[in-house]
Amino acid sequence: MDQKWNFVVAANRLPVRRVWEGDTARWVPSPGGLVSALRPVMSGNPDAVWVGWSGIPGAGAEPFETDGFQCHPVGISQGEIQQFYEGFSNATLWPLFHDALVPPEYHRTWWDAYRTVNQRYATTVAELSQPGATVWIHDYHLQLVPGMLRQVRPDLRIGFFLHIPFPARELYIRLPWRTEIINGLLGADLIGLQTPLGVHNFCRSVTRITGAKTTGKVIEHDRMTTQVEAFPIGIDVNRVVGLATDPTVRTRAAEIRRTLGSPTTVLLGVDRLDYTKGIEVRLRAFRELLAEGRLPVDHCVLVQIAEPSRSRVTGYTEVRQAVEQQVGDVNGNFGVMGRPVVHYLHRSHPIEELVAMYLIADVMLVTPLRDGMNLVAKEYVACRTDNSGVLVLSEFTGAAQELRTAELINPHDIEGLKTTMEAAAHRSDTDAEPAMRAMRRVVRTNTAQRWAERFLTRLGKLR
Ligand code: ADQ
Secondary structure (H helix, E strand, C coil), X not given: CXXXXXXXXXXXXXXXXXXXXXXXXXXXXXXXXXXXXXXHHHCCCCCEEEEEECCCCECCCCCEEECCXXXXXXXXXXXXXXXXXXXXXXXXXXXXXXXXXXXXXXXXXXXXXXXXXXXXXXXXXXXXXXXEEEEEEECHXXXXXXXXXXXXXXXXXXXXXXXXXXXXXXXXXXXXXXXXXXXXXXXXXXXXXXXXXXXXHHHHHHHHHHCCEEECCEEEECCEEEEEEECCCCXXXXXXXXXXXXXXXXXXXXXXXXXXXXXXXXXEEEEECCCCCCHHHHHHHHHHHHHCCCCCCCCEEEXXXXXXXXXXXXXXXXXXXXXXXXXXXXXXXXXXXXXXXXXXECCCCCHHHXXXXXXXXXXXXXXXXXXXXXXXXXXXXXXXXXXXXXXXXXXXXXXXXXXXXXXXXXCCCHHHHHHHHHHHHHCCHHHXXXXXXXXHHHHHHCCHHHHHHHHHHHHHHCC
C-alpha cells in the first residue's frame, strides 16, 4: 500500500454495498446516519479513506473510489462473521451494553475472533495513514482498534465514537475482558459518547478497572490523556425535510392513509426488529387500550414497520415470534374482514416510504427499553413541518435527553404508557404544536453534519 491518507474513517461497514444486476456488480451508497453525517467531510475529499467490511464474506475486495473518496474493504471470513460479528459484537457486547436485556454470552473463541478482526482493522488503518493523520473509529465492533493503533502509530490523532449506550459500571464489570476493552478505548485521544450519562458510566468503569485519575472529562493514564465527552448524534435534516415537502412523497402519504381506511388516528412504530426497541411493550399497551375501549377500534390504526435484523443472533428470533404473535392476537380479536387494526411490515423500506409514513403518523411510538440515541424519533420530528403530531418517547433513549418536550414515558410502566398513548391519540394539532415546535428547533440545530464537525473540531484541538 503506497498511497497514504490524512483522514481515515474505520467502521464495521463500508458506506456502500454491492448490488448485482445480472452478472455485473456495482457499489451503491448504503442508507444510514453515519454515511450522511460524514458526507460533508468525505465527499470529494482526495485525502480521505473509509476502512470497513463490504458485507460479503471472504477476503477484502480491491480498494475503489466512491463519491470522490477512497473505500478500503477489510476481509471478514464466514467463521469471523459468526464469532466476531454475530457472536462477540452482537451476542456479548450489544446485550451487555443495553442493560443485559437478554443475557450476554461469554465465549473465549468469540473473544479471540474479536481481537483478530480488530487487529486487522488496526493494521490496515496504520498502513493507510499519513504521519500525523486524523483517524476516526466507530462503534462497539472496533473498541480495541484505538489501543492497537496507538502502539504502532503514536503519531496519529485518534478519535472514537460509541453509537450505543455505555452501561452502568455494575454491568460493565461482568465482562471477562473488561480491562482489555477499556485499554483499547483509552488508546484514543478523544472518546465520544451519545449522552452525559454514557460519559459518567465510562469514567466510573475506567477508575474502577485501571485506577487511572479522571478529572472531569479528562483521563490521565500511561503518560497520555484521553478526553471523554458527549456528542449526541443528529440526522441529515435537509434531506429528510426535502423528502417531507416533496409532492411525490406527500401524494404517497395521502395514498397510504386512504389504503388504511382513512382512520382518525394513525399510530406508528419504525424500528429494526430488535429486543431493545420495546416493540412488544407498545403492542401490549395498544391491545389493552382497545380492549378497555379507550381507543376506538373503528378509528385507530397502528402501523409497525420492523426492519429484519440479525436474525441468526440469540434473542432476535424470540422477539420476532413475540411481536408476530401479538400482531396476530390484536388483529384476531379486534380487526374486521379486510381491515386489520395493526399493519405489520417486516421488511426494510426506502427512506421515501418511511417519510411518507412519518407524514401520516398522528402519534409516533418510540418506546425502547434502551437506545443510544434513536434517529427515528428525530426523523419523525424533522418531517412534521406543520408542527403537528405527538412523539411518545422512552426516557431510556439518548434522544430523550434532547427532545425534552416529547411525551416521555417509562416503557416498563405499562399503565403510564397507556395513559400517554391515549392522551396523545386525542390531542388536537393546536395543543400539540408548542411541543413539536420546540423539538424541531433542537433537531434542526444539532444535525448529523454538525455532530461530525463538533467531534472533529474537538479532536483537532487535542494534542
Ligand atoms: P439503530 O439501532 O439502527 O442505530 P436508529 O438510531 O433508530 O437505531 O437508526 C435506525 C435507522 O434505520 C433510521 O435512520 C431509520 O430510518 C432506519 N430504519 C428503521 N427501520 C427501518 C425500516 N423498516 N426500513 C428502512 N430503514 C429503517 C444505532 C444505535 C442508535 C443510534 C444510531 C446512530 O442503536 O441508538 O441512534 O446507531 O448513532
